[in-house]
Amino acid sequence: MLHQPGPGPSRRAQRGSGGPRVMIYSHDTFGLGHLRRSRAIANRLVERHPDASIVIISGSPVIGSFEFGDGVDYVRVPGVVKHADGNYTTLSLNLSLDEAVAMREGIILQTARALKPDLVIVDKEPTGFRGELLPALEELHRAGARIVLGVRDVMDEPSVLAPEWERKGAVDALVRYYDDIWVYGLSEIYEPLAGLDLPDHVRRRIVYTGFLRRELPPQPQLIRYPKLTKGPFVLVTTGGGGDGHELVDWVLSAYERDPGIPTPALLVFGPFVARDRRGPFMERIARLPNVDAITFDAKIEHLMVKAQGIVSMGGYNTFCEILSLDKRALIVPRTTPRREQTIRAEHATRLGLVSMLDGNNLNPGARRDPLEMAQAIRNLPSQSLPSKAFLPHLLEGLDRIEQLATPWFEARLNAVPLGRVAGT
Numbered sequence: 001m002l003h004q005p006g007p008g009p010s011r012r013a014q015r016g017s018g019g020p021r022v023m024i025y026s027h028d029t030f031g032l033g034h035l036r037r038s039r040a041i042a043n044r045l046v047e048r049h050p051d052a053s054i055v056i057i058s059g060s061p062v063i064g065s066f067e068f069g070d071g072v073d074y075v076r077v078p079g080v081v082k083h084a085d086g087n088y089t090t091l092s093l094n095l096s097l098d099e100a101v102a103m104r105e106g107i108i109l110q111t112a113r114a115l116k117p118d119l120v121i122v123d124k125e126p127t128g129f130r131g132e133l134l135p136a137l138e139e140l141h142r143a144g145a146r147i148v149l150g151v152r153d154v155m156d157e158p159s160v161l162a163p164e165w166e167r168k169g170a171v172d173a174l175v176r177y178y179d180d181i182w183v184y185g186l187s188e189i190y191e192p193l194a195g196l197d198l199p200d201h202v203r204r205r206i207v208y209t210g211f212l213r214r215e216l217p218p219q220p221q222l223i224r225y226p227k228l229t230k231g232p233f234v235l236v237t238t239g240g241g242g243d244g245h246e247l248v249d250w251v252l253s254a255y256e257r258d259p260g261i262p263t264p265a266l267l268v269f270g271p272f273v274a275r276d277r278r279g280p281f282m283e284r285i286a287r288l289p290n291v292d293a294i295t296f297d298a299k300i301e302h303l304m305v306k307a308q309g310i311v312s313m314g315g316y317n318t319f320c321e322i323l324s325l326d327k328r329a330l331i332v333p334r335t336t337p338r339r340e341q342t343i344r345a346e347h348a349t350r351l352g353l354v355s356m357l358d359g360n361n362l363n364p365g366a367r368r369d370p371l372e373m374a375q376a377i378r379n380l381p382s383q384s385l386p387s388k389a390f391l392p393h394l395l396e397g398l399d400r401i402e403q404l405a406t407p408w409f410e411a412r413l414n415a416v417p418l419g420r421v422a423g424t
Contacts, residue, residue, distance in 0.1 A: 019051025020409040023117035023140075025108070025133060026058040027124045033239065034123045035060045036317045037152070037184065039068060040212050041121065044398040046071035049409060055115055057108055059129075061091060062271050065298045067217065075111050077104040080129065097130075105132040112136040118412045119405060120147045124155075126170040126178065137177045146408050147178050151192055152316040153185025153211065156338045158195020165196060174202050181206045182404070184316070184397050189347050207404065210396035214317075214324040217299045225303065226292040228264040234377055235266055235307035237300060239315045242272035245281075246362040247313055247332055250373050252284050255291050258374035263308055263381065264290040271296040301325065309380035313362075314341045314354070322354065323395055328383040330376050333359040352389035355379070 022045060026038040035058050042054045046069040056063075056074040063074050078100045079091030090100045108128070112120075120140055126149055127134055140147060155161050165171055174181070183192060187208045236251050238244020248267055255261055267285070269278055278295070285291050297303060304310060304325050312318045314331035322329045331354050333341030345356045357376055361368045 018053060020049060020053075020119065020412055021115055021117045022052060022054040022119045022121065022405075023112060023115055023145075024054065024056045025120070025122045025128060026056055026060070027122075027129060033152075033315050033317050034058075035063060035066070037150075037212065038121070038123055039066055039072075040214065040398065041150070041401060042072045043069040044402060045405060048402050049406075052409070053115070055111060055117075057111060059091070059104065062296075062298075065271075065296070067298070075107065077107050101130050101132050104129070105135060108132060109136045109139070112140055116143065117145050119408055120145050121182075122147070122149050122178075124149075124151055125168070126165075126173040127168050131168070134173070137173065141177045146180075148180045148182055149174065149178050150182045150184060152340075153183065153192060154190050154316075154340045154344045155192040156340055157343070160338070161192075162196055171196065171198060171202075175199060178202075179205065180404070182401065183208045184210075184212055186210055186391065186394065188391065189351070190343065207400070209400040209404075210393045211320050211323060212397040213395040213399075214301060214321045216301050216305065219302065223297065223299075226266060226294065228290065228292050229266060229303065229306055231264070232308040232381075233264045233266050233306070234309050234311060234380060235268065235303050236311040237268045237318060238270045238273070238313060239318060240270045240272040242270070243334060244270055244313060245273065245277045246364070246366075246368075247311070248273075248281055250332070250361065250368045250370070251311060251377075252281065252288070252291065253368065253370035254373035254377060255288050256284070257370035259288075259290075261290070261374055261377055263377065264292070265311075265377070266303065266307075267291065267293040268297060268300060268303070269293060269295050309377075309383070311377065311380075313359075314345045314348075314356075316344070319344060319348070319354075320395075323386050326385050326387045328380050328385060329354045330380055330383075331356040332362060334362050335359045336363065351391065352384060353386045355383055 024038045024042055026034045038056050042056055046052050046054060050071065052071050054072045057077060058074055059077045059079040061079050063076055078093055080088050080100060081091045082088050088097055090097060093100055122133065183206060185208060193206065238247055251265060255265060282293065285293050301321060304321055304327055307327065309328040310322055311330045314333045331345040333345040335342050342359050348354045349356045360366060
């Protein structure tokens with residue numbers, strides 16, 4: 001049975017020409033995770049609803065490197081970047097952060113006015129980056145759009161998340177604007193919002209969809225993979241790469257200290273790895289006959305399928321790919337500035353889905369044992385596959401989202417007030 005919406009005013013969406021319209025706000029201030037999650041949802045919805053029009057709003061500088069289904073497009077707002085100390089600056093523009101946020105806010109608002117979406121999916125941040133989403137939410141709410149917050153399986157420890165959301169006014173925004181909350185995971189593994197002081201009627205709107213299954217994208221035609229991928233190899237991926245240099249260093253030190261590791265390694269740095277770090281890494285790799293590297297692959301799923309095992313920091317999207325492709329994986333999660341990856345890895349290891357090493361070894365200045373990593377890589381081929389640890393509904397997230405969205409799309413065509421759709 002589909003989710004029953006929480007109480008709220010009866011509102012009628014403005015009808016436009018064509019099929020349903022969806023706006024997705026992708027919170028992309030760092031890395032690739034939010035964008036790849038939004039892309040997976042958008043592509044599934046237009047696959048099942050070919051008449052739909054979906055616009056993704058993102059600040060990611062690499063959004064143009066990804067392929068989207070027919071009916072999906074994107075609007076890029078000026079990028080911002082998060083530094084190691086937690087502060088933000090503009091990515092490219094020589095503007096103050098306040099000026100960049102004002103530009104982003106205006107673009108988001110104008111996009112919402114022009115698109116007139118029936119469904120709005122907001123990724124992770126209920127108010128957007130520094131509240132930039134609030135003016136658009138106010139207008140979208142009045143216009144009758146169905147507004148949904150989508151969050152990954154793990155956010156952070158409650159002691160960190162609660163004061164952060166209080167400071168941002170996130171709970172107030174949930175109460176005022178949002179119809180539903182989708183958690184892209186399973187409550188049996190983790191409940192990311194359990195530690196928040198949410199009103200009961202808001203808590204009843206939470207739906208656990210399951211993780212987002214990933215399918216292989218179309219085969220790349222122009223990419224030539226390194227020669228070592230013709231045989232068994234370990235794939236080392238750091239996601240966006242902006243915070244992955246410590247993992248790369250640890251893996252390289254393992255192959256330097258233990259040259260007899262039987263499985264070669266292919267490193268994918270990620271598009272955000274700093275050039276001043278990539279150069280020294282490539283010098284070390286040139287001295288290792290069984291290690292190679294590439295900077296970025298927008299269709300990394302094809303490398304994952306070929307790999308004998310995966311070494312990763314265990315971000316949400318990589319974790320979904322590991323489960324979807326049923327790959328043996330070693331997770332080395334970062335512990336700062338958020339414990340999201342650590343919490344996910346600990347619970348996944350407990351369930352037998354992956355193995356892990358202590359992510360504190362990735363902290364700056366930590367003394368990492370190369371032989372510990374070498375042994376973990378040696379153990380990968382004998383590790384159990386994730387599919388051996390059966391969990392019902394584990395990868396049904398996209399199916400569930402489609403089930404939830406379809407009645408709302410049909411209600412739009414029939415001009416039914418979206419806040420009161422029977423059976424949704």
